[in-house]
Each structure stands twice: as C-alpha cells, then as structure tokens.
Amino acid sequence: MSSTESCQIDIPVPAIPSGSGELGFPATHAPAVIRLSGSVEVAGGGTVQPIRPGALRAVFVALVLENGRYVCRQRLLDLLWDECPRSAPVNLRGYISRLRHDLAAIDPVLGESLVTLKGAGCHYALQIPDAAVDVRHFQHHAEHGDQQRRAGDRRGAARHFRAALSAWRGPLGPGCAGSRRLDALFETYHERCLTVRERYAESLLQLGHTLELVPGLRELLRSAPLREGAWCLLLRVTYLGGDLDATMGAWHEAVATLADHGLDPSAEMVRLHLAILRRDDAAIRNPCHIPGSRAPR
Template sequence: MTGAATDRVAFGVLGPVRAVDAGGPVPLKGPRQRAVLARLLIARGRVVPVERLVGDLWAEPADGAVAAIRTFVADLRRALEPDRRPRQPARMLVTAPPGYALRAAPDSVDAWRFEDAVAASGRLLAAGQAGTALDRLTDALALWRGPAYAEFAGEGWARAEINRLDELRALAVERRAESLLALGRAAEAATELRTHAEAHPLREDAWVLLALARYRSGRQGEALAALRQARDTLVTELGVDPGPRLRQLEADILAQAPHLN
C-alpha cells in the first residue's frame, strides 16, 4: 500500500461499507458512489483505471459512464475531505493516471486491522503466548458487523476479496479455539467450535479442533462422533478421504494417547 492520509477517516468493510470521521458517519450518496469507494478500498492504495471502474459498475456502460465516474469521485472527495479548499489537491482520493487511488492510512480500514491481527496470532501461538493471541483474536473478530462488503456480495469485482476475508475469519475462529485449548478452556472451545464446524463442514481443521476440545472436556464419545461426521461429510461432499491429521487424531483418541491431554 502506498501513501497515507492526514485526515482521520475510518473505513468499515466487514459489514456494509461505511466511512466515519471525527464528526460521525460520512454521508455516502447512492449505491454506485459506494461501489467506487469499495472498489478503491479493495485495491489497497493501488491505482484503479477509470475504464476498470466503468466496467465494474456497469454491465453495459452508457456513453456518459466516464463522466459519471468523475462525478462520483468528486462527490466522494467532498465527503471524505469536507474542509479541502477549492482547487487544493486531494490528499485521500487522488487522481493518478489512468485512474484514481484511495490513500487510506494502514490502520484506518477494519479489514486491514483484522488481517494484521490474524497474522500476529499465528506468531503469538507459536511463541506460546496463547493469552495474548486470544485477546487479539477476540478484538479482531468483534470488528465484523456482518458479511464483508455486504452490499456487493454479488459483484464479480468484490468476490475474490470477500472470499479471502471469509477464509481469514474462519482461520481466526480456529486460532481462537486453539488459544482457548492452550489455556485449558476446552469446554468453551468446544461450544464455539460446534457452531463453526456446522457452518463450515468442509473445513477439516474445524472438526479436528472440535474433536480435541470435546476429548479434553471428558467427552470421548462425542469427540469420535465429530470425527465420523467429518469423514462422512468429506466423502459425501468432496469424494475424498480425511487427511492424515484427522486420521491420526482418531487413532490417538481411541488409544487415549497421553499427549492429547
């Protein structure tokens, strides 16, 4: 990401797209203006050509599409930098041939903060700092207000980023469960993992963690049931056998291996 804004505008994309400054919510006009903002946020400071914006916003662009993009950008600039004087260069939503770029500060977008927290949690868990990892992940997951880029879920230009953020969210839930297990809070982890595994039945790691959490809660039968359910789901839905981690955990549970405790 390049550049940084001097204005303190916070952007939210983990839910409906929004912008908030010191005075409260920034007024955003209409779905296409909001789409321009979302598209620029997805670009993470890179330049998005005008023609790309036109193609993203209209399936069959009209003759005035380029002029409409310019109007949307001008309105967004006024909303994001209301104190900017006429003819003063924009600091946040800048013109950069062949298009535009949004110079958002690294900590001003909730999705970027969430991504940083998930990355940090992996390092913290590896270093044995489960308590700190749990705190970071709890705060990070609380940033979600709904589906990422909620109003643009059906747009092709948003789909890859939505999928990436959804994958990170699932990983965050699983790492939070790992943190709970490391802290001896297996029953709490099992409760959360049950919902997670049911919502993401093809995530083998979710089933493995659920089975381990149940085993450490003294529920061996339920742990094995989770592994059987995972196997049945993978075979039925994907036509594949469980991976080595799941198979090894089943064998260890049956053997009541000491390292599981």
C-alpha cells in the same frame, strides 16, 4: 451472541499503530472510522453514514482495500464489470465524483483523501490511516497473531487473533455491485477470517481452554461445514474437556457432513480419530498438522 464473541476469552488486546502522518489525516484531526465488514459505512462526529449501495459502494470498498495505493482505472473497471459496457469509463468517473462529494459531506478531510492521479490513464487512491479502517485492524492483528504463533507465544497469538476478530463484524462489502473478480476478492478475506477463528481457538486450546470453545466452533461449522480444521478442533476440545460422548458424536457428524458433499475425511483427520480411540492425549493436544477445508470432488 456474535460469531466472534462466542469463542472469545478475555485476553488484553494490543493497540494498533495510528498510521497518521504521511498517508492519512493530520495528527490534529480525529479521523472518521471506516467500516467495510458487516456494513459499509463511515462513523464520526457522533453519526454513522452508510456509503450508497451498488457500484459506488464497490468503488469505495475496492479503494479502501488497496491501503492507500494508487489503483489504475482498468483495475477498477475489472472489479465493477465482468464485461465492461462502452460507457464504463464515463460511469467510473461519475462514481468517483459522487463518492468524493459524499465523503466530503461526511468529513471535508475525508473527501480530500480521495486523490486522482492524471496522466497515462487515470489512477485513484483513497489515502486513509490504517487505524481508521476495520479491515486493516483485522489484517494487522491477524498478521501479528501469525508471527506470535510461529514464535511459540500462545498467549500473544491469542491476544492478536482476538483483536483481529473484534474488528471483523460480518461479511465484507455487503451491498456492493461488482464483478466476479470483486466477489473473489471478498472471498479471500472471508477465508482469512475463518482461518483466524480456527487459529484463535487453537491458541486458546494450547492455553488450557477446552469445552468453553465448543459454541464458537459450532458456530464456525454452521457457516463453513467443510472446514476440517474446525472439525478437528471440535474433536480435540471435547476429548480434552472430558466429554468423550460429544467427541464421538462430532466425529460421526463430521464424516456424514463430508460425505454429503462427496468427501472422505482427510488422512490427518483419520489419524486424529485413531489417536482419540487410543486415548493418546499428547498427540491430541499437539497434532503435527491441522487440515483446512477442501473443495468437493
């Protein structure tokens, strides 16, 4: 069972706007599907074509993540190399040329979407409609989920968070050869995905789901054991689901895991523990704050 499936409840998923028109493919052309999470590939016409690994793949991912905006040459160089070799500008031009050729071989319209703006330094853009890119699906639904969450629409938030997680298939940009800046960019998406998983579980908890959320939260904690938000959710769903032994076991496990990394439970987590000991159901169901993860001290 995947990391998204394990905590998903069947709630109808809203559609994303097509995004075709001014930026993207003509309405008469069925666009290829661009996948950046889990693998980096282009699907269309009954085939799936991976983008060549290494620096060329890093250029492709970096351009797609810019959502059609022009990217200056220096920005791409910084994402490819921590310290640029003298040959870096020439190498980048070669990567752009090969990428354009590879995309055109998959789909001529896709090849034409890689645009070069010449002038005071080169700028590049990969103009692809939002509906064709998995990460943009993720961003679209994650943002709308947050909006519904702030508006108090729990079911609407859950629907959008579920749709966001359905678009996310694994780590962003595997097989890319880039700089620490590119790695940091990927990490921001990873953190965003973890937050969406927590908020999806929170939305489902507010809709009355409890113990069925445990497998998904456990899987999240295996990949991110310092996420106090996920630990707090695990404490709450087991308590509200009537499994107090599991709640206390999870508390001791959380304290030990944090201690292994030189951390103590946050004040919010301690307050939740005290609410559990007092059997304060109202505070457990609707805590004023759920903490996120913290770096080891």
